Amino acid sequence: MWSIVILLILSILAYVVTDELIPKLKDLFIKAGLYGIDLCKSNNKKIPEAIGVVSGCIFLVTSFIFIPIAFGNGLMERELFPHNEFAELLAALLSICCMLLLGFADDVLDLKWRYKLLLPTVASLPLLVVYYVNFNSTTFVIPIPLRQWLGSSINIGLLYYVYMGMLAVFCTNAINILAGINGLEVGQSVIIALSIIIFDIIELRGDQFKAHMFSLYIMTPYLATTLALLKHNWYPSKVFVGDTFCYVSGMTFAVVGILSHFSKTVLLFFLPQVINFLYSVPQLFRIIPCPRHRLPKYNAEMDLLEPSRTLIVKKEMTIINKALVQVLTILHLIDTIEDSESITINNMTLINFTLIKLGPMSEGTLTAKLLIFQCVCTLIAFLIRYPMASYFYDT
């Protein structure tokens, strides 16, 4: 247990270093042309962009320093050294390091979409090999009500690896599309990380003890560096985190889910991101027109955010378009303004949905409301994971 104490000390140090380093490096980023203008503010100040690379690097360095401590017992008796667990940690860090590189390259170079989908897949390759070698369990346990048809478990073989590869792609992009207002990307990641850590602590007494220790080894320094980032990214943001941060976070969660065998539980903690993704599908897949940016509209006069909207010309609508807009309107899922020529709907993100339901509000309040929703979803996730799971699975 003394390794956990050292992990906590290292993580506190990582928090302090990240917190000190971010203001010091700000000018370097602006000088390099890595900055953006906050579209939801009336001043036109240059805000440094891609600062997620700082917290990401400190997170990696902390994990490197922790390696000899994590395997301290193994190092004493070298014959018994757990090479397989060591390879797991290395594969995890390798995948995260790759995403840090890709994310930073994306922020600097503004890469095309195909690279964004291709590279997380490649970056998860060491992870999949380590999974194959160490576990190769590709069996899904079937929920009790379905067992009369499907049997008690089903081996999906190769498909399981496709599922894990897609999990990495999903996690890295899901955080990236629930973003755009100060503190939201980092805030949601902090809550997801906390949820995973609570889950690990609950499960530490179980027979999956080692897997949850592994998860803690990764999540604790991640949480520490991310909290330091949040301090500077919270409304009003002094730094932007960039794709770098979203990619690193998504891969970190995917890595922990895959190697600690609770990827379904991790997905439960991603409930708001899943809802946001599903709600975004009509626009992401261009069934409904999608502008370049979908972040809310800033009303400078009142200093409030309003939902942003997209105009659809009626003449250009197909039957599918019309039916979809009609169904969504009836279900009160979108806010529609119609005239003889066109239909205007809100851009379909969870952020705009919150604004059409609760009315215009300040940016800080909006972030806080969305994060409260994330917390509520974590509670629901624990309800599903614990009391309800016993109806569906033998526990």
Place this chain on the structure above:
Amino acid sequence: MWSIVILLILSILAYVVTDELIPKLKDLFIKAGLYGIDLCKSNNKKIPEAIGVVSGCIFLVTSFIFIPIAFGNGLMERELFPHNEFAELLAALLSICCMLLLGFADDVLDLKWRYKLLLPTVASLPLLVVYYVNFNSTTFVIPIPLRQWLGSSINIGLLYYVYMGMLAVFCTNAINILAGINGLEVGQSVIIALSIIIFDIIELRGDQFKAHMFSLYIMTPYLATTLALLKHNWYPSKVFVGDTFCYVSGMTFAVVGILSHFSKTVLLFFLPQVINFLYSVPQLFRIIPCPRHRLPKYNAEMDLLEPSRTLIVKKEMTIINKALVQVLTILHLIDTIEDSESITINNMTLINFTLIKLGPMSEGTLTAKLLIFQCVCTLIAFLIRYPMASYFYDT
């Protein structure tokens, strides 16, 4: 042996992809502000900088794809899977990936020197842990003539890890300081890589078979992607490679030297870099004044390169300065021009040394001459390693 065939096919593919990708991505780099002006040309064209990140990424991706093939036999019989060798490859790729990230961040942000020395040390940490776990041999064999005083071998313990950490720092910086003219960084790396590959092939029949296979697994895709880079970086350069390339190359050579146990042989292949480093010491450690850039001076009229010079004011010279300049002049190691007030000497790099000895020449010729010198040094290295080693060691 079929794994070597697949490695060759993958490496050829990597060459083709890198070669295709570089011209396509050039504009992206210039748009992001990552470009430089070639100081040894009369046109002022923008040349994209840090293109080493492209070849580095393809090198890493190729290595990832090769993992399942390298461990193909192990994957069939999972009980016998060589977890320790797998961890070695992962640690190697992790260290290289870290240097790729650091190098790119350095090119974009222009980091301070202390980060440049700190981060390679941290990046080599996974490497050192894997070395400790898998080998932990910290013994130097003593050359025969010295054995009467020191015994047949000496165990330097912890110092061996300091040596390996410093090897990573040395390799990453040694290539970086023998640079500045078109194609030199990449050219020397190609020759070093080829030397290591030849050494591996010679040793494949020996009892260190596995270590040299490991080295080949890493060096072959490295050489392929670097050759593609050289094609675009050769005089007159259409792209610059940046610190990214020097860092990745240095770490790749250090990784192979450490994990395949021939770090001394790798250092032999670094002979020109060692000479350049030793020759640079007076300026690097500011014993003699050092300007920001020491690359040769371009004579636009004649389209030739001339040695660049540094002026030392006589009044500001200490006794050490004077003695050092005098000794170096007597040894014909520097070219001195003296007047009553000051002494002007050539900047102390191997590049300027070549120019004072052989006279002004065109950039292409200069690069070619320095690369021929690198080849001659490789021959000397093989002479030291093979016929002469038997005088010093039992073989």
